[in-house]
Amino acid sequence: MGAAGRIAVKDLKLRVRDRSAFIIGIIAPLALAYIFYLIFGGALGAQSIDLQFGLVDQDSTEISEALGQILSEVESEGLLVVTEYEDEAAAEAAVDGGDIDAYILLAPGLADASLQGNEYTIEVVGSVDSPTATQIAASIAEQFGSGIGQAQLSVGTAVALLGGPPPADVASWGQEAAERPRAFSLEDISAETRQLDASTYLAAGMAIFFLFFTVQFGVLGLLEEERDGTLARLLAAPIARTSVVTGKALVSIGLGVVSMTILVLATHFLMGATWGAPLGVALLIGAGVLAAVSIIGLIAGMAKTPEGAGNLGAIIAVILGMLGGTFFPVGQAGGFLSSLTFITPHAWFMHGLAEISGGAEWTAALPSVGALLLIGLVFGSVGWILLNRRLAR
Amino acid sequence: MGKVLSAEGLVKRFDDLVAVNGVSFSIEEGETFGLLGPNGAGKTTSISMVAGLLHPDEGAIDVNGTQIRTNSTSGKSAIGLVPQDLAIYPDLTAAENLAFFGRLYGMSGNSLSTRVDEVLEVIGLADRKDDLTKEFSGGMKRRLNIGIGLLHRPQLLILDEPTVGVDPQSRNAILESVEDLSRAGMAVLYTTHYMEEAERLCDRVAIIDEGVIKAEGTRRELVNLVGEKDRIHVSATGDLAEVARIASGLSGVFGASPSEHGVEVLAANASSLLPDLMACFASSGATITGVEVIEPNLEAVFLQLTGKALRD
Numbered sequence: 001m002g003a004a005g006r007i008a009v010k011d012l013k014l015r016v017r018d019r020s021a022f023i024i025g026i027i028a029p030l031a032l033a034y035i036f037y038l039i040f041g042g043a044l045g046a047q048s049i050d051l052q053f054g055l056v057d058q059d060s061t062e063i064s065e066a067l068g069q070i071l072s073e074v075e076s077e078g079l080l081v082v083t084e085y086e087d088e089a090a091a092e093a094a095v096d097g098g099d100i101d102a103y104i105l106l107a108p109g110l111a112d113a114s115l116q117g118n119e120y121t122i123e124v125v126g127s128v129d130s131p132t133a134t135q136i137a138a139s140i141a142e143q144f145g146s147g148i149g150q151a152q153l154s155v156g157t158a159v160a161l162l163g164g165p166p167p168a169d170v171a172s173w174g175q176e177a178a179e180r181p182r183a184f185s186l187e188d189i190s191a192e193t194r195q196l197d198a199s200t201y202l203a204a205g206m207a208i209f210f211l212f213f214t215v216q217f218g219v220l221g222l223l224e225e226e227r228d229g230t231l232a233r234l235l236a237a238p239i240a241r242t243s244v245v246t247g248k249a250l251v252s253i254g255l256g257v258v259s260m261t262i263l264v265l266a267t268h269f270l271m272g273a274t275w276g277a278p279l280g281v282a283l284l285i286g287a288g289v290l291a292a293v294s295i296i297g298l299i300a301g302m303a304k305t306p307e308g309a310g311n312l313g314a315i316i317a318v319i320l321g322m323l324g325g326t327f328f329p330v331g332q333a334g335g336f337l338s339s340l341t342f343i344t345p346h347a348w349f350m351h352g353l354a355e356i357s358g359g360a361e362w363t364a365a366l367p368s369v370g371a372l373l374l375i376g377l378v379f380g381s382v383g384w385i386l387l388n389r390r391l392a393r
Numbered sequence: 394m395g396k397v398l399s400a401e402g403l404v405k406r407f408d409d410l411v412a413v414n415g416v417s418f419s420i421e422e423g424e425t426f427g428l429l430g431p432n433g434a435g436k437t438t439s440i441s442m443v444a445g446l447l448h449p450d451e452g453a454i455d456v457n458g459t460q461i462r463t464n465s466t467s468g469k470s471a472i473g474l475v476p477q478d479l480a481i482y483p484d485l486t487a488a489e490n491l492a493f494f495g496r497l498y499g500m501s502g503n504s505l506s507t508r509v510d511e512v513l514e515v516i517g518l519a520d521r522k523d524d525l526t527k528e529f530s531g532g533m534k535r536r537l538n539i540g541i542g543l544l545h546r547p548q549l550l551i552l553d554e555p556t557v558g559v560d561p562q563s564r565n566a567i568l569e570s571v572e573d574l575s576r577a578g579m580a581v582l583y584t585t586h587y588m589e590e591a592e593r594l595c596d597r598v599a600i601i602d603e604g605v606i607k608a609e610g611t612r613r614e615l616v617n618l619v620g621e622k623d624r625i626h627v628s629a630t631g632d633l634a635e636v637a638r639i640a641s642g643l644s645g646v647f648g649a650s651p652s653e654h655g656v657e658v659l660a661a662n663a664s665s666l667l668p669d670l671m672a673c674f675a676s677s678g679a680t681i682t683g684v685e686v687i688e689p690n691l692e693a694v695f696l697q698l699t700g701k702a703l704r705d
Contacts, residue, residue, distance in 0.1 A: 003497055006493065006496050010485070010493050014482060014484045229476050229477075229480040230481070232474065232476045233474060233494065233541065235445070235446050235463075236444045238466040238498060238499070239466060240466065241464065392448070
């Protein structure tokens with residue numbers, strides 16, 4: 001074993017004895033992931049949409065039945081389940097009982113209002129526990145109403161030009177509204193954009209977030225040795241100076257890999273997280289650890305004291321973690337943020353996992369692995385130079 | 394005796410500050426060489442260059458015929474460093490600390506474990522070898538700090554103010570250890586700002602201040618260099634004026650004068666003069682009640698050379 005290995009073994013022994021790495025690297029992320037899973041698991045779930053809607057058609061005209069047709073089409077695609085109710089009370093009871101998320105009420109007068117160009121209100125009543133589903137139901141109703149309005153306008157224009165109402169055409173308005181391309185769409189976004197399910201998302205998010213704290217135990221140890229006087233003794237020994245930096249980096253890498261591996265296994269068995277192809281996960285962990293070590297190494301190279309480096313490291317870790325979407329899916333916010341998130345290793349790690357967690361081949365993670373290695377190379381090179389320059393005075 | 398260390402014209406600058414400016418000295422086998430100076434004089438910077446921790450801007454260091462450079466491992470095995478700060482790991486045991494550093498010096502296996510036990514005996518920690526050092530007293534930590542430095546049997550042991558903050562008992566133990574090592578043939582480079590330590594341990598001393606060696610030599614050479622003389626105060630009764638007159642004529646006496654309760658004598662070497670001086674008092678019929686020899690010390694020399702006290 002070379003000098004770097006001996007230094008790494010010594011540091012690992014110290015970390016095992018003071019248990020700090022164990023707490024930061026395993027206990028904290030596992031506990032937080034599980035707590036977040038219990039609290040936000042449902043809200044963050046990106047699994048297939050499972051909506052339960054009700055429909056109360058008190059108008060019972062061709063126009064009102066058109067909405068039923070639209071909903072039936074969507075239901076046939078497996079994206080929601082529609083139950084028709086005789087009256088509003090029954091639908092209300094279903095919402096209260098949690099049988100459905102929301103219902104759409106088409107009160108009598110829809111067809112008349114359409115013919116006469118009067119105002120008409122489509123009511124949507126939803127469960128307070130299902131705000132998202134209620135929003136979707138409201139959106140469907142709104143788009144349906146908009147379709148009716150456009151059909152009404154075009155036919156109304158024809159009526160005005162022809163000088164009298166064409167009753168035969170009125171019945172077709174609803175059909176026309178139903179046949180118009182749906183202005184809304186419901187899609188299984190988990191398949192389309194490869195989102196992680198809630199447990200995997202939280203497990204992966206906490207794992208990569210805390211990784212940036214865990215790896216600090218190695219590289220920042222160099223500054224601690226400098227502060228505590230032991231660095232002088234290491235540098236006086238007949239070993240290459242690069243061995244000291246290499247030894248510290250090995251500690252960071254070792255702690256990072258062990259911590260991530262334990263978290264993958266623990267969250268898989270405890271929370272049901274589905275990480276995906278083992279080789280792909282291993283590559284992502286390896287590349288993610290290298291990226292984290294390189295960034296913390298750069299911070300260590302720039303800092304004057306271990307305390308300063310620790311504080312700066314924590315700030316950087318939190319900023320990158322939040323921007324990288326470890327706490328909430330920043331990428332789904334769209335716009336500038338969805339691009340900005342990919343400056344962080346966290347986002348690439350999560351993205352890579354999302355690619356393979358749905359059952360894809362390990363090779364699907366390679367673009368993310370490449371991005372992580374690039375980050376590691378860039379930051380690691382600068383950090384390596386700064387740290388070795390720090391020792392060569 | 395062969396020369397173990399040769400430092401020639403060492404210069405070290407930190408930005409605009411010249412911390413060490415043209416320092417040269419050498420140490421032979423079995424010799425203890427002291428760098429005596431106040432805090433900030435350049436002692437630690439000098440030995441950091443000798444130990445290969447700092448790269449000198451100018452000058453060269455040779456240990457046993459090998460040039461010492463920061464970016465090279467050559468020659469470093471011959472050096473044992475005992476830094477001023479406690480360079481030990483508190484969450485390792487005493488034996489683990491020794492073994493870790495021993496391995497960095499290429500030791501392994503039975504020879505390492507045997508040597509670890511030997512050093513633990515030397516520093517008096519054999520019965521605490523398996524205790525974590527964070528449970529040690531300050532003195533025990535200091536002893537272990539020294540033990541690590543001599544574990545690999547270096548030819549040159551560098552001790553940077555090893556007794557700072559140490560209780561008197563541990564301090565004495567450390568000084569005795571250094572004396573033993575020197576007697577065993579090890580070359581020792583010892584920095585201190587304690588005049589008593591330099592006087593007790595060092596065969597030769599360099600007085601350093603503001604990065605420059607002001608003077609170098611044995612204690613006696615340094616004292617003579619600045620013309621300091623031994624002062625002898627003899628408490629006595631009788632014809633003290635007559636005693637002083639006679640004493641003034643003795644060889645090696647620079648002057649003698651009566652005082653209220655005795656005679657003050659300035660001499661080149663008090664210890665060699667005392668028999669003649671006693672005879673002088675006896676021949677004059679004076680009765681001696683006490684003798685106090687006040688030898689010039691390095692602190693006085695330092696004061697004269699630099700214009701300031703060692704602890705400034």
